[in-house]
Amino acid sequence: MNNTFKAFLFDLNGTMIDDMEYHTQAWYQVLTGQLGASLDYAEVKKEMYGKNAEVLLRIFGPNRFSPEEIEYLSVEKEKQYQAAFKPHLKLIEGLDAFLEQAHQAGIKMAICSAAITANIDFVIDGLGIRHYFGAIVSADDVTTSKPHPETFLKGAELLGMAPEACIVFEDAPKGVEAAANAGMNAVVLTTMHAREEFAAYTNSICFAPNYNDPALRTIFFKMPQTFNR
Structure with missing residues (x-):
């Protein structure tokens, strides 16, 4: 790791x-x-x-x-x-195994989203994954939304972690900009935006279509063979 x-x-x-x-x-x-x-x-x-x-x-x-x-x-x-x-509610491909591997490795995790609390609850309780997250920051918990860094800085604070010890997982340019403003690097999921749309941001360390991408295993930890399923 x-x-x-x-x-x-x-x-x-x-x-x-x-x-x-x-x-x-x-x-x-x-x-x-x-x-x-x-x-x-x-x-x-x-x-x-x-x-x-x-x-x-x-x-x-x-x-x-x-x-x-x-x-x-x-x-x-x-x-x-x-x-x-x-x-259609389901996790992006490979994220279930990625969350479990991170949990087993002792990685602290938080959700830091511009979604309202009700939408976050809709997802994490609907999918049964609340236990993975030590903190949840929603639109209801911040004064200023992304690209302001407040959302990610509050998540780091709630986990008791320094910003430089956190890696952000994002899909949107404004979110990657928020991570940069918080002093954090980012992994970009290319679910909605093409890689070219992030050209202005130097804090993007990896681009992946989903969590089965081998690059994520190289960066963070060697995933078990069952990860690609």
Whole structure:
């Protein structure tokens, strides 16, 4: 095992579960179908980072919605997402074995996500993996979303680890930027974004389509032969 990294900080959506298209579809329906935003699907995909309230404010400005309306729209979007994704809920290929191997190796782990607490609970309790994580940081736990480093720094603090001892697992450029701002290196899962989209970030040490990628075993630990299944 690479002894440099003593803690793994995982983003959730697109990093642990391959669900970003379902988020995009839900946002597209809410933003264009319900609210009449003049955005195509690609533009919606580009804007859907950070907290739900931040997405709405970024697109419509600060005076369009009351706090109550923002809360309603956020809940509506998440209801649509969960209903669509629930039949497909599963970990990204190889992550089940990767989490168990990290656990057996004594690696501390946290989820550090811009998802709301209810969505994180939906995933980790639905998949029975809560026991792997010593800390969970959601959108509800931070003041400023990624690319601000608060999410990852709080995760490291809750695990009792220095930032330089943590490696971030991310799928989005803004998340890798947040890791850089926190002084952390990152592994990039190319589930939603191509490698070329991360060219501006020098803290990306590995790109992998899933957790069966041999590069991850080389960097962190030699996985058992059953890992590739």
